[in-house]
Amino acid sequence: MSTFALIVAMTVITFASRLSFMLRPVTSVKVKNSSFLEVFPVALFVVLAVVGLAAPAGELEVTPALMAGVGGVAGAFLFKRSVLATVLAGAAAYWLARLLF
């Protein structure tokens, strides 16, 4: 398969999954599924955060990124769950850990 064909195949897979539930309006999702949809964003965001902070190179390891997570959580709850405060507090903790260790 050429690289161009590979890119087209990746496009089809990615776009099909993105479009899956968006082709038609979903105005009455079944109650059974709506509780899943209520919590899925939280699950996705937390997993993306943990994977990036606990295993930045693909395997679990203790790095300054873990301190960024601690700083980020502290920033989020000290400053009314602001995304910007989370990033700034986490980045500050990260650079502090890099300087100290």
Place this chain on the structure above:
Amino acid sequence: MIATTTSASFRRGLRDTLPLAPPIGLFGIVFGALAVQAGLSPLLAVLCSLLVVSGSAQMTMVALLASGTGPVLLATTGLALRHLPMSATLSEMLGDAPLRRRLQLAWVLVDESFGLTVVAANRGEPDLVAFKTASDLVLYSTWLTTTVVGALLGGRLDSGMLELGIIFPLVFLGLAASVLRTRSQWATAVLAVLAALVAIVVLPPAWQVSGAAIAAAIIGSRVR
């Protein structure tokens, strides 16, 4: 009145997304450079960003290109699985938006714009279509233009010097904190931490995010 609401939502979409443009831009430059270093022509690197619009899938492609097309497509499928519940969530939030808008919004259904749109919906944003359109516009244009820059820089860029890895996890941490409300969401957050740690150990990288997020949401949704 409707036009006023739409333009205000569009402006808030721009305002909320612009802080993400610098890290997305650096990521785009790194992708463009690595793709060219992996053997893609600059044109194919840019085409990849134009069509696939997925930083994680595109980076995985660059990393696995030498292993053949099978591993790349398998990894793309694993990464794409998380779009299924994202698509359902977004579709529910958009109500009866016309098909043309749905196609447009699905094209750039990425983690960042999804997260910002969920947060906007929680605070009662009146026009989510306008909000996400603006968010997508910032992210997509940044991703494309910086891929061009990276592809032109090619082998002259040392991507290791850019400390990118730390920003995105922190953004998602902040997004998670901002949407936590109910008991089942809190339980899901704790479960997601555990599921992610287990997934890192037992699953291949391309399946970790989809597998852990879906498992945590299935169990967490049963908590009352």
